[in-house]
Amino acid sequence: xxxxxxxxxxxxxxxxxxxxxxxxxxxxxxxxxxxxxxxxxxxxxxxxxxxxxxxxxxxxxxxxxxxxxxxxxxxxxxxxxxxxxxxxxxxxxxxxxxxxxxxxxxxxxxxxxxxxxxxxxxxxxxxxxxxxxxxxxxxxxxxxxxxxxxxxxxxxxxxxxxxxxxxxxxxxxxxxxxxxxxxxxxxxxxxxxxxxxxxxxxxxxxxxxxxxxxxxxxxxxxxxxxxxxxxxxxxxxxxxxxxxxxxxxxxxxxxxxxxxxxxxxxxxxxxxxxxxxxxxxxxxxxxxxxxxxxxxxxxxxxxxxxxxxxxxxxxxxxxxxxxxxxxxxxxxxxxxxxxxxx
Amino acid sequence: xxxxxxxxxxxxxxxxxxxxxxxxxxxxxxxxxxxxxxxxxxxxxxxxxxxxxxxxxxxxxxxxxxxxxxxxxxxxxxxxxxxxxxxxxxxxxxxxxxxxxxxxxxxxxxxxxxxxxxxxxxxxxxxxxxxxxxxxxxxxxxxxxxxxxxxxxxxxxxxxxxxxxxxxxxxxxxxxxxxxxxxxxxxxxxxxxxxxxxxxxxxxxxxxxxxxxxxxxxxxxxxxxxxxxxxxxxxxxxxxxxxxxxxxxxxxxxxxxxxxxxxxxxxxxxxxxxxxxxxxxxxxxxxxxxxxxxxxxxxxxxxxxxxxxxxxxxxxxxxxxxxxxxxxxxxxxxxxxxxxxxxxxxxxxxxxxxxxxxxxxxxxxxxx
Numbered sequence: 280x281x282x283x284x285x286x287x288x289x290x291x292x293x294x295x296x297x298x299x300x301x302x303x304x305x306x307x308x309x310x311x312x313x314x315x316x317x318x319x320x321x322x323x324x325x326x327x328x329x330x331x332x333x334x335x336x337x338x339x340x341x342x343x344x345x346x347x348x349x350x351x352x353x354x355x356x357x358x359x360x361x362x363x364x365x366x367x368x369x370x371x372x373x374x375x376x377x378x379x380x381x382x383x384x385x386x387x388x389x390x391x392x393x394x395x396x397x398x399x400x401x402x403x404x405x406x407x408x409x410x411x412x413x414x415x416x417x418x419x420x421x422x423x424x425x426x427x428x429x430x431x432x433x434x435x436x437x438x439x440x441x442x443x444x445x446x447x448x449x450x451x452x453x454x455x456x457x458x459x460x461x462x463x464x465x466x467x468x469x470x471x472x473x474x475x476x477x478x479x480x481x482x483x484x485x486x487x488x489x490x491x492x493x494x495x496x497x498x499x500x501x502x503x504x505x506x507x508x509x510x511x512x513x514x515x516x517x518x519x520x521x522x523x524x525x526x527x528x529x530x531x532x533x534x535x536x537x538x539x540x541x542x543x544x545x546x547x548x549x550x551x552x553x554x555x556x557x558x559x560x561x562x563x564x565x566x567x568x569x570x571x572x573x574x575x576x577x578x579x580x581x582x583x584x585x586x587x588x589x590x591x592x593x594x595x596x597x598x599x600x601x602x603x604x605x606x607x608x609x610x611x612x613x614x615x616x617x618x619x620x621x
Numbered sequence: 622x623x624x625x626x627x628x629x630x631x632x633x634x635x636x637x638x639x640x641x642x643x644x645x646x647x648x649x650x651x652x653x654x655x656x657x658x659x660x661x662x663x664x665x666x667x668x669x670x671x672x673x674x675x676x677x678x679x680x681x682x683x684x685x686x687x688x689x690x691x692x693x694x695x696x697x698x699x700x701x702x703x704x705x706x707x708x709x710x711x712x713x714x715x716x717x718x719x720x721x722x723x724x725x726x727x728x729x730x731x732x733x734x735x736x737x738x739x740x741x742x743x744x745x746x747x748x749x750x751x752x753x754x755x756x757x758x759x760x761x762x763x764x765x766x767x768x769x770x771x772x773x774x775x776x777x778x779x780x781x782x783x784x785x786x787x788x789x790x791x792x793x794x795x796x797x798x799x800x801x802x803x804x805x806x807x808x809x810x811x812x813x814x815x816x817x818x819x820x821x822x823x824x825x826x827x828x829x830x831x832x833x834x835x836x837x838x839x840x841x842x843x844x845x846x847x848x849x850x851x852x853x854x855x856x857x858x859x860x861x862x863x864x865x866x867x868x869x870x871x872x873x874x875x876x877x878x879x880x881x882x883x884x885x886x887x888x889x890x891x892x893x894x895x896x897x898x899x900x901x902x903x904x905x906x907x908x909x910x911x912x913x914x915x916x917x918x919x920x921x922x923x924x925x926x927x928x929x930x931x932x933x934x935x936x937x938x939x940x941x942x943x944x945x946x947x948x949x950x951x952x953x954x955x956x957x958x959x960x961x962x963x964x965x966x967x968x969x970x971x972x973x974x975x976x977x978x979x980x981x982x983x984x985x986x987x988x989x
Contacts, residue, residue, distance in 0.1 A: 411933065418930075419924060543762075587774060590766030592766065594764070
């Protein structure tokens with residue numbers, strides 16, 4: 280029996296979005312590489328891996344929330360709050376251990392995510408607006424209680440700085456020293472863990488079920504509260520993880536950055552094929568979506584376009600991808616006489 | 622007593638809002654006294670609320686159709702940039718003779734840009750069936766992008782001095798822009814309650830599938846709604862630009878969260894179909910008073926954000942309980958004016974039950 284290479288590797292058919300995105304990515308890389316050969320180098324790859332790791336982790340959190348049928352815009356706030364709390368605690372207690380930083384940050388993120396889940400479940404409120412509120416509330420609370428003092432490299436806990444500079448493979452080229460960052464294995468671990476949870480455990484199936492149709496899922500006997508609690512707490516934990524990575528990478532602790540980028544990440548995950556109504560979404564799609572966004576955001580300069588064109592390009596690509604995705608759905612729906620989508 | 626209970630029960634959300642506004646105003650006036658009620662403060666409050674009021678109204682309209690418009694601020698900024706570019710003398714040099722016409726052309730350009738932005742949104746939502754959140758997310762980024770490309774990140778100064786004078790002009794000490802906003806509220810309110818189009822907006826938010834099967838062209842309703850939103854956004858832009866006499870990308874970013882806050886405060890159901898213009902007005906009064914009080918008390922922006930975020934959550938929780946509160950006692954509240962409880966996210970809609978392919982029955986685009 281003849282199987283496509285995709286099927287052989289992933290044991291499932293590729294979705295339409297994934298094929299489409301893969302085509303775009305390959306096409307884009309070819310075009311840019313032709314125009315500016317500097318682009319197609321290991322340095323660029325390492326650079327992109329480094330700057331994209333944090334975003335990738337956040338995107339996985341967003342994916343899980345989207346699959347469960349909700350939208351979370353508070354993840355960047357949770358990331359910053361968890362990270363900052365962790366840093367402040369480290370400085371106050373004098374503990375300078377990277378593991379400590381991660382544990383505190385993840386725990387705080389988990390807690391904040393759980394609060395999200397509680398509010399959403401208890402009062403049955405629209406997730407977008409609730410998380411909009413909690414994002415401001417968390418961030419404001421942090422600013423009020425912990426202050427907004429930023430810590431430059433010298434004032435940061437040394438372990439974070441060291442962690443951010445750790446490289447697995449180092450390349451010494453004429454333009455400088457490039458390293459394959461240590462964040463990569465963490466990202467891969469997160470990806471594998473999430474894949475396992477979503478596709479190989481009952482919990483993952485329940486998340487898909489709740490996203491597809493909450494009513495039916497609850498009648499199946501699925502504990503909606505537990506599922507939602509898991510989803511938001513997991514997303515919060517991932518955000519906490521990302522917070523530490525973010526500060527390590529920047530080598531600068533600034534509690535007022537990062538917030539504001541959440542819509543870009545949500546856009547990337549949606550481009551990757553996760554449906555807004557829930558129940559659909561693949562990890563590979565998310566990876567491809569993030570790759571597309573990262574490519575566009577950091578490499579337009581190779582094409583000779585100034586940074587003012589970033590947003591326009593990205594907005595256009597987002598709209599076109601969404602258009603293609605939802606128009607196909609619409610055609611299919613109309614054929615089946617479903618009129619629920621506008 | 623019974624008639625008061627009936628009045629309260631007719632629109633519980635409005636009643637709660639009235640009480641909240643009254644209480645807040647009383648507290649603020651007693652705490653801040655003269656500083657709050659001074660003519661200067663009242664005037665600055667009414668100026669500030671004018672530009673925001675249009676945005677809140679626009680967001681309210683979007684929510685009535687079970688959508689949300691994330692692009693209102695970006696569209697306003699873009700419209701402002703277009704209008705300001707016309708008035709900046711970069712396209713056509715400004716002279717004493719053409720300054721008034723140029724100003725008018727600039728204002729018109731801003732309004733048209735706003736409506737075009739709205740048209741794009743409407744087309745994406747109606748013709749391509751992209752869910753409103755995602756469509757407006759995309760257009761938000763797109764509009765910001767266009768603005769960036771036009772201005773290159775710089776601000777566009779306005780060369781016509783009478784424009785900002787218009788923005789600050791008053792009639793009997795009331796800013797003209799405030800009167801403009803009140804007029805807009807009256808017009809939109811009238812449209813929503815007394816015209817066929819307004820009725821269709823409510824019906825669409827309530828059950829768009831049923832509306833389609835009633836013979837109404839849903840596409841037209843949506844597109845027209847979003848074009849109206851665009852017009853309101855354009856008006857907001859005209860006012861915004863007149864107050865700072867220039868236009869720049871990134872202006873008014875915090876307005877989005879506040880607009881959503883006002884509309885949710887006003888008791889609009891995010892799933893569509895419920896909401897009144899008068900509630901938006903009350904919500905605006907409440908919010909602007911708080912905003913003004915914060916400025917007087919010199920709260921830093923993070924505390925303000927904390928308060929807005931917490932308020933949003935609090936308001937929604939209160940709405941939840943208000944929806945179940947029955948002022949008449951025993952029998953569950955019924956009638957056209959009462960607000961329904963916010964439905965669980967997957968309340969199945971009849972037509973969708975038919976066919977979606979494999980797995981499950983879904984509700985279509987209602988994911989908020």
